[in-house]
Amino acid sequence: MGKETAQKINKPRAIRRLVIWYKRNSAVTSIVDSAASSAVTASNVAGNVVSGAGSVVSTASNVASNVAGNVAGNVVSSAESVVNTASSVVSNASSLAKNTLQPLVFDPLKRLQNNDNILERVEESQSRRIWIAVDGMGGDYAPGPILEGCLEAISRFPINIKFVGKIEKVKDAAEKTGLAELLENEIDNNRLELIDSGEPIGMNEEATAVRKRKNASINVAMDLVRNNKAEAVYSAGNSGAMMASAIFRIGRLKGIDRPAIGALFPTRDQTRPVLVLDVGANTDCKPSYLHQFALLGNIYAKDVLQVKKPRIGLLNIGEEECKGNDLSLKTFELLSSEKSFDFGGNCEGRDVLSGSFDVVVCDGFTGNILLKFLESVGGVLLDILRSELPRGRRGKVGSAFLKSNLLRIKKRLDHAEHGGALLLGVNGICVIGHGSSKSLSVVSALRLAHSAVNHRVMDNLNQLQKLQVLNS
Numbered sequence: 001m002g003k004e005t006a007q008k009i010n011k012p013r014a015i016r017r018l019v020i021w022y023k024r025n026s027a028v029t030s031i032v033d034s035a036a037s038s039a040v041t042a043s044n045v046a047g048n049v050v051s052g053a054g055s056v057v058s059t060a061s062n063v064a065s066n067v068a069g070n071v072a073g074n075v076v077s078s079a080e081s082v083v084n085t086a087s088s089v090v091s092n093a094s095s096l097a098k099n100t101l102q103p104l105v106f107d108p109l110k111r112l113q114n115n116d117n118i119l120e121r122v123e124e125s126q127s128r129r130i131w132i133a134v135d136g137m138g139g140d141y142a143p144g145p146i147l148e149g150c151l152e153a154i155s156r157f158p159i160n161i162k163f164v165g166k167i168e169k170v171k172d173a174a175e176k177t178g179l180a181e182l183l184e185n186e187i188d189n190n191r192l193e194l195i196d197s198g199e200p201i202g203m204n205e206e207a208t209a210v211r212k213r214k215n216a217s218i219n220v221a222m223d224l225v226r227n228n229k230a231e232a233v234y235s236a237g238n239s240g241a242m243m244a245s246a247i248f249r250i251g252r253l254k255g256i257d258r259p260a261i262g263a264l265f266p267t268r269d270q271t272r273p274v275l276v277l278d279v280g281a282n283t284d285c286k287p288s289y290l291h292q293f294a295l296l297g298n299i300y301a302k303d304v305l306q307v308k309k310p311r312i313g314l315l316n317i318g319e320e321e322c323k324g325n326d327l328s329l330k331t332f333e334l335l336s337s338e339k340s341f342d343f344g345g346n347c348e349g350r351d352v353l354s355g356s357f358d359v360v361v362c363d364g365f366t367g368n369i370l371l372k373f374l375e376s377v378g379g380v381l382l383d384i385l386r387s388e389l390p391r392g393r394r395g396k397v398g399s400a401f402l403k404s405n406l407l408r409i410k411k412r413l414d415h416a417e418h419g420g421a422l423l424l425g426v427n428g429i430c431v432i433g434h435g436s437s438k439s440l441s442v443v444s445a446l447r448l449a450h451s452a453v454n455h456r457v458m459d460n461l462n463q464l465q466k467l468q469v470l471n472s
Contacts, residue, residue: 128158132161134233139433147177158450161192171183200216201216233430250426252426253425259423260278261279261423261432268353290331311344312335313361316332321346431448
């Protein structure tokens with residue numbers, strides 16, 4: 001047996017696993033390098049010691065044959081002790097490498113969630129508790145999951161909830177989901193209040209139905225904002241009805257012709273999402289509408305996303321200013337001449353998630369298609385990754401190492417993590433949730449609403465009327 005073969009056989013299994021992990025995940029490259037280097041160094045030292053011990057044994061044997069058997073026996077015994085010590089060093093080095101990497105290999109999602117909770121606690125400690133009106137009857141699964149999300153959000157963020165809906169149905173849903181006791185506790189603590197209303201506007205109903213049914217849940221919730229009894233409103237119901245209710249009840253901002261729905265999309269940099277608007281409020285747009293969307297998005301990116309100088313992009317089929325349809329060409333001229341924000345030019349579809357832009361504007365028809373497409377990407381991507389993993393024992397080992405990473409990918413692409421979209425251009429903070437929203441989406445949406453209030457978005461949005469372009 002050659003020397004190289006012997007080294008391969010004696011190489012600790014932990015080191016081989018580290019090498020596999022090193023190849024599969026570059027996020028912990030530096031840590032793997034340090035741990036593996038330490039283990040290899042220890043192995044080399046052990047090898048040298050063992051080699052030296054072997055020489056001592058050999059020398060001792062020669063001496064034993066020529067001088068004295070007792071002396072040789074003592075030397076051999078010492079050499080065996082040295083060999084055992086060297087093996088212990090290798091074992092300890094392997095254990096150290098394994099213990100160093102295992103928390104990062106198998107539990108990065110938990111570490112990430114813990115960091116998020118720390119950030120949330122810091123944000124809570126620096127902000128006041130606010131009232132948010134929630135349309136508890138809006139959504140495909142309302143009111144159960146909506147109530148569950150509200151109760152969770154109350155415990156996590158400095159918010160109080162005015163839950164609007166048919167009280168009997170809300171209490172029945174609380175009983176079925178095991179939330180009745182928690183609901184009563186939050187009511188007693190004055191952190192949640194039930195507000196009675198009529199039936200919601202159905203998903204298939206016309207938006208104008210809000211004019212006829214004044215006691216619809218979305219109208220009652222919107223009235224709470226209008227009467228300064230709440231600082232924001234959230235609904236996962238009919239988005240067209242919510243927009244119509246917002247316009248009729250609290251009105252548009254001065255100088256804004258059409259409100260827009262702005263949705264946050266993930267980018268390569270998970271700390272810097274991109275705001276895309278409009279994603280469904282206005283299917284047919286004029287160049288002036290897109291110009292106003294850019295002004296609204298610029299303020300939102302500054303206040304909520306904390307981007308000092310947001311870069312605005314116009315969604316188009318090419319980077320050149322001569323590309324696109326008539327709407328794109330005329331909008332490009334308007335945005336290019338605007339001095340109040342940084343216009344970065346046309347944004348192609350492949351650039352939306354690149355992180356090159358902080359705000360991307362488009363008409364609601366295009367934006368809604370883009371939004372729905374993105375919602376499907378996460379699930380499809382995970383299915384492809386799972387199908388491409390090798391079969392058998394190697395596949396199971398690889399899956400174990402990659403499981404936490406797949407969960408993080410899903411978390412970043414899951415629309416439920418972003419919760420809702422902000423309705424920009426109305427005289428109040430309105431967050432629109434996805435029709436299929438469940439508790440996680442509600443929590444995320446309420447956090448978005450709290451952040452918008454806490455950063456005083458409306459104060460800066462109201463300053464838009466001073467711009468000459470909106471008064472012309």
